[in-house]
Amino acid sequence: MGAGGRSRACGGKSKEADEVTKDHRYLAKAYSISIVDWWHVSKVYAGWVALGLIGVSVAVLWQPLVVPAYAEVANMTKVRAALNEPLVWTMLVLVLMSIYTLTPSGKAPVYMMDFAVFEPPADWACSHDDLIEICSRHGKFSEETLAFMRRILDRSKTGQATHWPPGTVRLLRGEATADCSMEAAREEARTVIFSCVDDALKRTGLKPRDIDFLIVNCSLFVPTPSLAAMVHSHYKLRADCRTYNLGGMGCSASVIGVDLARQLLEASPGSRALIVSTENLTQQLYLGGDRSMLVQNMLFRCGGAAAVLSSRATDGFRAKYKLLLTNRTQTSDDAALSCVWQCEDDSGKRGIRLSKEVPAIAGRALKHNLTAIGPYVLPLREQFAVLVREALRWAHTRATALGETLAIPALADLARPKPYIPNFRKGVDHFCIHAGGRAVIDGVAENLKLSRADTAPSRACLWHYGNTSSSSIWYELRFCEQESEAWVAEDAGAPVRAGDRVLQVAFGSGFKCNSAVWLRMR
Numbered sequence: 001m002g003a004g005g006r007s008r009a010c011g012g013k014s015k016e017a018d019e020v021t022k023d024h025r026y027l028a029k030a031y032s033i034s035i036v037d038w039w040h041v042s043k044v045y046a047g048w049v050a051l052g053l054i055g056v057s058v059a060v061l062w063q064p065l066v067v068p069a070y071a072e073v074a075n076m077t078k079v080r081a082a083l084n085e086p087l088v089w090t091m092l093v094l095v096l097m098s099i100y101t102l103t104p105s106g107k108a109p110v111y112m113m114d115f116a117v118f119e120p121p122a123d124w125a126c127s128h129d130d131l132i133e134i135c136s137r138h139g140k141f142s143e144e145t146l147a148f149m150r151r152i153l154d155r156s157k158t159g160q161a162t163h164w165p166p167g168t169v170r171l172l173r174g175e176a177t178a179d180c181s182m183e184a185a186r187e188e189a190r191t192v193i194f195s196c197v198d199d200a201l202k203r204t205g206l207k208p209r210d211i212d213f214l215i216v217n218c219s220l221f222v223p224t225p226s227l228a229a230m231v232h233s234h235y236k237l238r239a240d241c242r243t244y245n246l247g248g249m250g251c252s253a254s255v256i257g258v259d260l261a262r263q264l265l266e267a268s269p270g271s272r273a274l275i276v277s278t279e280n281l282t283q284q285l286y287l288g289g290d291r292s293m294l295v296q297n298m299l300f301r302c303g304g305a306a307a308v309l310s311s312r313a314t315d316g317f318r319a320k321y322k323l324l325l326t327n328r329t330q331t332s333d334d335a336a337l338s339c340v341w342q343c344e345d346d347s348g349k350r351g352i353r354l355s356k357e358v359p360a361i362a363g364r365a366l367k368h369n370l371t372a373i374g375p376y377v378l379p380l381r382e383q384f385a386v387l388v389r390e391a392l393r394w395a396h397t398r399a400t401a402l403g404e405t406l407a408i409p410a411l412a413d414l415a416r417p418k419p420y421i422p423n424f425r426k427g428v429d430h431f432c433i434h435a436g437g438r439a440v441i442d443g444v445a446e447n448l449k450l451s452r453a454d455t456a457p458s459r460a461c462l463w464h465y466g467n468t469s470s471s472s473i474w475y476e477l478r479f480c481e482q483e484s485e486a487w488v489a490e491d492a493g494a495p496v497r498a499g500d501r502v503l504q505v506a507f508g509s510g511f512k513c514n515s516a517v518w519l520r521m522r
Helices: 003-010 015-023 038-071 076-083 086-102 128-138 143-155 166-173 182-204 227-235 250-267 295-299 334-338 358-377 380-406 438-448 456-465 469-481
Strands: 111-117 213-217 242-246 272-279 303-310 321-330 340-344 350-354 430-433 501-508 512-520
Touching: 111 182, 111 469, 128 143, 128 166, 128 295, 143 295, 166 182, 182 227, 182 272, 182 303, 213 227, 213 250, 227 242, 242 250, 250 272, 250 303, 250 321, 250 469, 250 501, 250 512, 272 469, 295 350, 303 469, 321 358, 334 358, 358 380, 358 438, 358 501, 358 512, 430 438, 430 456, 430 469, 438 456, 456 469, 469 501
Parallel strands: 213 242, 213 272, 430 501
Antiparallel strands: 111 303, 111 321, 272 303, 321 512, 340 350, 501 512
């Protein structure tokens, strides 16, 4: 991005920035998920249309052509005559089309054997008062700034026992300064990552040598050697294990890791991948006074998750989930690129600035993402309702234009039909919405018309753990499974059962909206 873009993203305080941080909202209003993506519709239904045409062709051709030809097979004259008929060749073309569109592409199915999330130690837990006390002891914040952060906390819907890294929490134990060194950040990474990887391997019964691909994502802490190298060395993974380290990709990076693993596993049937998602906060406390950059201090918390994916047919019998699809959406304009921007404020303090354009950009990315996956997850009735409403809106546009041309007020003044927002609850049983904050959850719930029970996993994750960045969707999936009574909420829905479909949706800087759909196997 050029200097101009950087100036817009990293300039001084403005009224717009204050308005953004007033409610620290990512999503401000609903965006209609109603546009028909004809490319995805054609991919889903082209094969079935071809199959239907084949049936019609067979019915038409069977009696006059095929039956006589077989009845007198010794006489090849009628066979040759049948092959000269255009309808026969049409039928053969349709057969080939059907085989091409309906036969699986040869890619191996991808399963998730199991996953695990990091449970922070009790001495990492901080109440709201503890968080403000830590910031106060840093000695970098004015009373006005501390009061502003307190207001953010009060509206954040985070609980009184979320977790900060030990290098920062040491201020509560009477330490003179926080330990924000590189070694302290590495120690946080080791504690979080090794804990959830150990648990994931134990749950799946695998050994480190069984892993063929390793994918680690951490947006803000990208040391050299990489975190992937750290994991590879600690677990003594095979020398031919291919490792990938994803940095700077925001809170949706876990789905990016799943999508990358899917492509690798499909291309290498019989292999396994370990995905690790975390964020590292030891060096990320913003110490300045720019209100648009203070939100990160009060929302982000420690967390991590690890998942084992496999394309082995034998693993499918004991896998917990099957990956049905992944979809990645990234908007490519200057506003989208700079709306979540890491930079220095006017005094040189580094942090993450949120633009006032985040709500509109996030809503637009969500709309495009869900429009793309709609044909794959929505029942036919919902898809047909969308098509009918879009046809009515198209007809309205033509009718009003005709009315204006012919000066017919009855046509020119017709009320435009509203877009039809499909009910994703008819195609998805459980929703794991990135717990980026109260407004993120409320915005997606408004878009998809979700109930309180549908958003219970996200709200519980936000309350118990805060915004754990890319790993939040895994805490929410664990809530959906309700493995522990501590996670069960009064307004929670039924736990995940065999045959249920789970949708994970996450937002990230760039600006990205990524989603994954899972089928519960057992």
